[in-house]
Amino acid sequence: MQHTPRSPHPTHSADPYPWLLRAESLTKTFGQTLALSDASVTVRPGEAVAIMGASGSGKSTLLHALAGVLPPDRGTVLLRRPDGDGFDDLAALTDAERSGLRLRRFGFVFQQGLLIPELTAGENVALPLLLAGISRHEANARAATELHRLGLAGLDPRRIGQLSGGQAQRVAIARALAVRPSVIFADEPTGALDSGTASEVLDALVAASTGPERALVVVTHDEQVAARCGRVVRLRDGRVEEAQ
Numbered sequence: 001m002q003h004t005p006r007s008p009h010p011t012h013s014a015d016p017y018p019w020l021l022r023a024e025s026l027t028k029t030f031g032q033t034l035a036l037s038d039a040s041v042t043v044r045p046g047e048a049v050a051i052m053g054a055s056g057s058g059k060s061t062l063l064h065a066l067a068g069v070l071p072p073d074r075g076t077v078l079l080r081r082p083d084g085d086g087f088d089d090l091a092a093l094t095d096a097e098r099s100g101l102r103l104r105r106f107g108f109v110f111q112q113g114l115l116i117p118e119l120t121a122g123e124n125v126a127l128p129l130l131l132a133g134i135s136r137h138e139a140n141a142r143a144a145t146e147l148h149r150l151g152l153a154g155l156d157p158r159r160i161g162q163l164s165g166g167q168a169q170r171v172a173i174a175r176a177l178a179v180r181p182s183v184i185f186a187d188e189p190t191g192a193l194d195s196g197t198a199s200e201v202l203d204a205l206v207a208a209s210t211g212p213e214r215a216l217v218v219v220t221h222d223e224q225v226a227a228r229c230g231r232v233v234r235l236r237d238g239r240v241e242e243a244q
């Protein structure tokens, strides 16, 4: 899965700053709807980036394109390799390679945690690790570590229905982090929580998702969420209106 990028890439060598994820000139249409229009975003290691904009402005489409879930009609998405040696062009990968890359390099947190209610908190966090081929013993140990990091020490054996909304969303964050991803993508991650709980969960998400080799990209309508992020990308009718 080590691909030689289409070379020479025009902006890769020109940018003096390190970056982790870069989308260039993304365009996506659904029938007559132009969901993304020439949208470019750069995500650097250690930063939290909020994507904001009115309903229908293209936020989810941008998130899905950045995450390699939705292929754009035009434009490229580049992800720097973990060793810092070059990058992967998501469009140049096969579907299987892209799925593998998503499993290893990306974590996802949604408004509703999409946890499996029949499983315990620990089993939910361990699941993506098992899917990635990690042994059950190691997966359980890493799940316990992540739950501890998210302030849920000892709650591994609880089923999801035995947790509060905020605790369940922390389990979803722990699950996203368990694979030690490079980028966490979050779509309205605190939208279903009351404001006090939302604030605590958001602090935990930002703290755990940003680091020297990691970044957070969060779609939100909530200015308070955006205020906790280092940078805001505002979309209007599929265009990046303002990138601070």
Ligand SMILES: Nc1ncnc2c1ncn2[C@@H]1O[C@H](COP(=O)(O)OP(=O)(O)OP(=O)(O)O)[C@@H](O)[C@H]1O
Pocket (backbone or CB within 6 Å): 030, 031, 033, 034, 035, 053, 054, 055, 056, 057, 058, 059, 060, 061, 062
């Ligand atoms: N699968 C699809 N089929 C058809 N149109 C779509 C599809 N997905 C998105 N769109 C359209 O593309 C535009 C952008 O949608 P998108 O979901 O990215 O916006 P959004 O900013 O995330 O909106 P919201 O805040 O309401 O979730 C909208 O006009 C939407 O109706």
